[in-house]
Amino acid sequence: MTPAAVFLFLVYLSLIVESTWCILCSSHFLHLDAIPALICWLALKSEPIPGTVSVIVAGLIAALFSSLPFYLFPVSYLMAFFTVYLVRANILEMPYLQAYFFTGFVSVEILVVQLSGSGNPELLWPWEMVQALLNMVFAPPVFWVCDRCLKGLTKVMARFKHER
Amino acid sequence: MFLKDTSGQLQSFFSAPFFQVKHLWSSYIDLQKVKEENQVLKAQLAELENEMTTYREALIENRRLKQLLEIKEKTPWNSIVAHVVGTDIAPWRAVLTIDVGKVDGLAEDMPVLCQGGLLGRIIDTSMHFSKVMLVTDYHSRIAAIVQRNRARGILKGDGARGCILDYVKKGVDIQSGDVIITSGLDGIFPKGLLVGKVKLVGPGEKSDLFQYIGVEPTAKINEAEEVLVLLKPLNTEK
Numbered sequence: 001m002t003p004a005a006v007f008l009f010l011v012y013l014s015l016i017v018e019s020t021w022c023i024l025c026s027s028h029f030l031h032l033d034a035i036p037a038l039i040c041w042l043a044l045k046s047e048p049i050p051g052t053v054s055v056i057v058a059g060l061i062a063a064l065f066s067s068l069p070f071y072l073f074p075v076s077y078l079m080a081f082f083t084v085y086l087v088r089a090n091i092l093e094m095p096y097l098q099a100y101f102f103t104g105f106v107s108v109e110i111l112v113v114q115l116s117g118s119g120n121p122e123l124l125w126p127w128e129m130v131q132a133l134l135n136m137v138f139a140p141p142v143f144w145v146c147d148r149c150l151k152g153l154t155k156v157m158a159r160f161k162h163e164r
Numbered sequence: 165m166f167l168k169d170t171s172g173q174l175q176s177f178f179s180a181p182f183f184q185v186k187h188l189w190s191s192y193i194d195l196q197k198v199k200e201e202n203q204v205l206k207a208q209l210a211e212l213e214n215e216m217t218t219y220r221e222a223l224i225e226n227r228r229l230k231q232l233l234e235i236k237e238k239t240p241w242n243s244i245v246a247h248v249v250g251t252d253i254a255p256w257r258a259v260l261t262i263d264v265g266k267v268d269g270l271a272e273d274m275p276v277l278c279q280g281g282l283l284g285r286i287i288d289t290s291m292h293f294s295k296v297m298l299v300t301d302y303h304s305r306i307a308a309i310v311q312r313n314r315a316r317g318i319l320k321g322d323g324a325r326g327c328i329l330d331y332v333k334k335g336v337d338i339q340s341g342d343v344i345i346t347s348g349l350d351g352i353f354p355k356g357l358l359v360g361k362v363k364l365v366g367p368g369e370k371s372d373l374f375q376y377i378g379v380e381p382t383a384k385i386n387e388a389e390e391v392l393v394l395l396k397p398l399n400t401e402k
Contacts, residue, residue, distance in 0.1 A: 019250040029255040066252050067259045067287060067295055114254060120302055123256050
């Protein structure tokens, strides 16, 4: 449950930042997007059921910040989550370096679903690839923040349990 | 006499270092005072600079609001001023969030203006916030006419490139710089709102029935901070 709580908190925070400050630091369509990296991180840390539930909740929250059809966000986020989760669970134990590459891959996945679903598939190339690369480069700091938050929250919860 | 002179000499000899030390001390005290004064002045300067920035910002805002007021006075519709508070997280959608909603009388399909002309229309409202689809959004469609020769067309959003005036037959005289206004035929926008200027005219492909007309919106889309939402015509209230 703890990784899911950290994930939801950081998703909400990044949505607020992306929908306000990113006006200032976006170029053409390119912008800093932390969500694919957050989904990758959750897929590495969480169990399938709390992970799935929190990804759906995150998708519904994201839909509030956009004019795209609301179901596109949960669907695209779930696809990304299960891609990384299944690779992690069934094929290999994924180190962070590979997870960074997977962030780029799931960014493509998310954008394909969202662009096709919103009726703008013509924008897929080449913008989507550059955005995926940018998300991949942005993944290490996102993972670092997630790990710090998880560590902090675990400590607080342990202290709370101990006091009780 | 001699004793007096000698005493005077001795006094001056002994008092010289005292006066020097006193002078040094008072210089030091003065320097301390200057230092303190300098710190106070620096703080005051920072405060004044801050105040000046605030005034400058207020002046710029005042200019923007004056321009909006001019638009407001020209239109016969009731209107409300709103502030832009956010943008869409899907970067290919040209959609803004403004800080007025249903409680302020907003509903879907209400036109939104800013300095320069038409900005877009309301596509979604909550109690206190609304979403505005800009004229440059790929899903935006507006019934428009060329002001000079009244040629009709549909103005489509084209993302960062601006807009395209579509469905204007080949052979219709369109020139670069022609003004595009709303025709009012879509039942959403009132007739005569300034939308943009023609920036590029091309024949398109040989097989195309219509010519390619690139339009630059006159509204300052990227700089929009305050916008004007047109509520409903005043005469319908009577």
